[in-house]
Amino acid sequence: MKTGSYFGKYGGAYVPETLMPALFELKNGFFKHIKTREFQKEFMHYLGEYVGRPTPLYFAENLSRKLGIKLYLKREDLCHTGAHKINNAIGQVLLAKKMGKDRIIAETGAGQHGVATATAAALLGLKCRVYMGTEDMKRQALNVIRMEMLGAEVTGVDSGSRTLKDAINESLRDWVTNVRDTHYVLGTVFGPHPYPTMVKKFVSVIGKEAIRQVMKKVGRLPDAVVACVGGGSNAMGIFYPFIKLEPVRLIGVEAGGLGIETGKHAARFATGRVGIFQGTKSYVLQDGDGQILQTHSVSAGLDYASVGPEHSFLRETGRVHYTYATDNEVLDAFRLLSREEGIIPALESSHAIAYVVKHAGEFRGKVVVVNLSGRGDKDVAHVSEIWKGVS
Amino acid sequence: MNNNQVIEVFKRLKDTGKKAFIPYITAGDPNLKQTLEILDFFANNGADIIELGVPFSDPMADGPVIQRAMERALKSGTTLKKILQTIKDFKDRYSVPIVLMGYYNPFWAFGIDDFAKAARDAGVDAVLTVDLPPEEAKGFTVLLKNEGITPIFLATPVTDEKRLLKIRGVAAGFIYFVSVTGVTGERYALPEDTEEKVGWIKRNIELPLVLGFGISSPKIIHEFYLSVDGFVVGSALVRRWERACLSEEGISEFRIFFIEMAQACHRE
Numbered sequence: 001m002k003t004g005s006y007f008g009k010y011g012g013a014y015v016p017e018t019l020m021p022a023l024f025e026l027k028n029g030f031f032k033h034i035k036t037r038e039f040q041k042e043f044m045h046y047l048g049e050y051v052g053r054p055t056p057l058y059f060a061e062n063l064s065r066k067l068g069i070k071l072y073l074k075r076e077d078l079c080h081t082g083a084h085k086i087n088n089a090i091g092q093v094l095l096a097k098k099m100g101k102d103r104i105i106a107e108t109g110a111g112q113h114g115v116a117t118a119t120a121a122a123l124l125g126l127k128c129r130v131y132m133g134t135e136d137m138k139r140q141a142l143n144v145i146r147m148e149m150l151g152a153e154v155t156g157v158d159s160g161s162r163t164l165k166d167a168i169n170e171s172l173r174d175w176v177t178n179v180r181d182t183h184y185v186l187g188t189v190f191g192p193h194p195y196p197t198m199v200k201k202f203v204s205v206i207g208k209e210a211i212r213q214v215m216k217k218v219g220r221l222p223d224a225v226v227a228c229v230g231g232g233s234n235a236m237g238i239f240y241p242f243i244k245l246e247p248v249r250l251i252g253v254e255a256g257g258l259g260i261e262t263g264k265h266a267a268r269f270a271t272g273r274v275g276i277f278q279g280t281k282s283y284v285l286q287d288g289d290g291q292i293l294q295t296h297s298v299s300a301g302l303d304y305a306s307v308g309p310e311h312s313f314l315r316e317t318g319r320v321h322y323t324y325a326t327d328n329e330v331l332d333a334f335r336l337l338s339r340e341e342g343i344i345p346a347l348e349s350s351h352a353i354a355y356v357v358k359h360a361g362e363f364r365g366k367v368v369v370v371n372l373s374g375r376g377d378k379d380v381a382h383v384s385e386i387w388k389g390v391s
Numbered sequence: 392m393n394n395n396q397v398i399e400v401f402k403r404l405k406d407t408g409k410k411a412f413i414p415y416i417t418a419g420d421p422n423l424k425q426t427l428e429i430l431d432f433f434a435n436n437g438a439d440i441i442e443l444g445v446p447f448s449d450p451m452a453d454g455p456v457i458q459r460a461m462e463r464a465l466k467s468g469t470t471l472k473k474i475l476q477t478i479k480d481f482k483d484r485y486s487v488p489i490v491l492m493g494y495y496n497p498f499w500a501f502g503i504d505d506f507a508k509a510a511r512d513a514g515v516d517a518v519l520t521v522d523l524p525p526e527e528a529k530g531f532t533v534l535l536k537n538e539g540i541t542p543i544f545l546a547t548p549v550t551d552e553k554r555l556l557k558i559r560g561v562a563a564g565f566i567y568f569v570s571v572t573g574v575t576g577e578r579y580a581l582p583e584d585t586e587e588k589v590g591w592i593k594r595n596i597e598l599p600l601v602l603g604f605g606i607s608s609p610k611i612i613h614e615f616y617l618s619v620d621g622f623v624v625g626s627a628l629v630r631r632w633e634r635a636c637l638s639e640e641g642i643s644e645f646r647i648f649f650i651e652m653a654q655a656c657h658r659e
Contacts, residue, residue, distance in 0.1 A: 014495060014527055017544070018549060160449065176451075176573055177571075179549060275496050276522070277496060278451065289470045292449050
């Protein structure tokens with residue numbers, strides 16, 4: 001496994017000095033434990049018996065017929081707690097416990113990572129606090145209740161745009177303060193080294209399974225793999241094992257919000273520039289003076305101003321193609337998958353579906369795998385309000 | 392060149408037994424015109440060095456008081472370019488060293504090459520980049536040093552032997568010791584082992600050491616007077632400045648506090 005802190009020119013560890021010893025401790029702890037049979041065994045045990053892995057690779061027959069492609073859905077929505085986030089949360093909380101930490105903190109946007117972390121904390125017996133922007137708490141009220149039921153303390157963040165980036169700022173402030181006994185369970189392939197590498201390791205089980213399953217079902221590799229990209233953990237999870245398999249096209253879909261031209265979006269690769277934000281060097285939506293811009297997306301989980309550094313690298317090398325889907329396209333895809341397949345997807349995952357719907361013509365007869373990273377239960381109230389507003 | 396002005400301050404004070412008083416203010420809070428006035432006031436009332444904060448939209452190492460100050464500064468259209476102009480205007484009249492404190496992205500967005508040159512032209516003496524630990528600082532540090540600007544690094548209560556070597560390898564001017572694990576903000580008291588930790592760092596790094604974070608009263612300055620070479624006073628001032636912007640009483644309260652803190656650093 002790669003142990004350096006950079007992916008090409010992206011990555012690094014840009015944090016206040018107070019966090020440096022903790023990052024070293026984490027790096028050493030991670031690279032030590034991840035290699036041991038004991039950790040692997042325990043991790044795989046929980047993924048199998050508790051999370052419910054392997055998740056199915058489901059052939060979406062109705063939608064395939066409609067679109068004229070062969071569409072397979074990697075059903076991360078069927079993971080315990082309803083999204084791929086649990087894979088990383090279990091891995092990190094297990095690690096934190098091995099490192100002797102008795103308290104964990106996490107940020108959350110859509111609430112899925114917060115729920116996953118609260119769940120892992122309940123399972124493994126650690127104290128847990130989750131920071132969440134008050135704007136997101138409104139959008140994702142159900143997840144707030146779930147976290148509290150799981151015994152986590154949810155702290156609303158009322159600064160800045162009151163969304164994911166502000167929750168990360170507040171988590172970093174907590175970590176700086178309680179660095180001696182606290183582990184920060186960062187929810188995506190972002191932040192300072194070793195987080196992007198560590199989170200990738202914990203979620204790459206998705207892609208490994210997908211390769212095995214598609215080989216078994218189709219007898220060959222897929223033509224394309226599509227995933228939504230916020231911080232980019234579900235995308236990295238499914239892309240990473242495919243990276244060496246050159247003929248497979250990899251496509252990352254960012255949040256196009258109300259449209260790139262409106263400025264109200266979270267498509268970092270569309271209009272962002274390289275910058276340093278929340279611990280890492282990557283593409284960032286920022287103004288000319290280096291101030292971070294407020295973003296917009298119908299999905300809280302993609303509503304973020306930067307993107308995992310390895311995604312910036314994969315874009316630069318051309319291995320992954322990044323594009324975006326707008327809120328309206330996403331809402332149509334959300335409805336389509338619900339009606340055609342009886343699967344209500346998370347708004348985040350609906351971005352990947354929206355891309356496939358829009359580009360179905362290009363993929364005629366081809367095998368396409370979409371990472372259905374989460375289920376949409378958390379979004380039904382929000383979407384139903386939007387639909388009422390429209391009609 | 393102005394590169395040794397920071398060092399000169401500590402030399403001068405050492406002979407008198409006094410400590411460096413280093414007040415902090417966020418540039419552009421609430422606007423740059425008032426920042427220039429406040430810099431004048433600092434210079435005329437006992438500041439040995441001035442720490443000037445560059446506002447950033449996402450100040451992850453700052454507590455609520457400085458977060459609000461940065462929000463006000465950004466709201467009034469403060470940019471790094473305009474801040475450098477304000478420093479230049481100040482430096483035309485005063486020689487008090489200026490330490491620019493900021494997060495890396497605004498420097499990066501300016502272009503670190505161009506920034507180093509522009510900062511020199513403006514008369515900036517030192518730069519402290521909060522989220523740039525020694526490992527990531529190499530390129531920026533060289534650019535600054537080439538322009539005669541001193542890069543300042545932090546040490547903390549969790550600095551261990553390994554970190555100390557890293558910090559010693561890059562540090563210049565003075566060591567900024569962060570008194571607590573935490574964000575900027577006032578504290579009633581500092582951790583019990585502060586003196587011990589500071590002593591250990593001073594024995595291992597031959598640079599002046601200043602204490603920052605939580606310096607909220609003359610009492611704390613008295614307590615650590617013999618252990619350190621200077622004190623940074625940030626949130627305690629910024630909070631009073633926030634009030635000073637609202638009322639006349641606030642202004643006199645701010646001034647009185649400032650002078651008390653300056654006097655506490657300059658024991659006769």
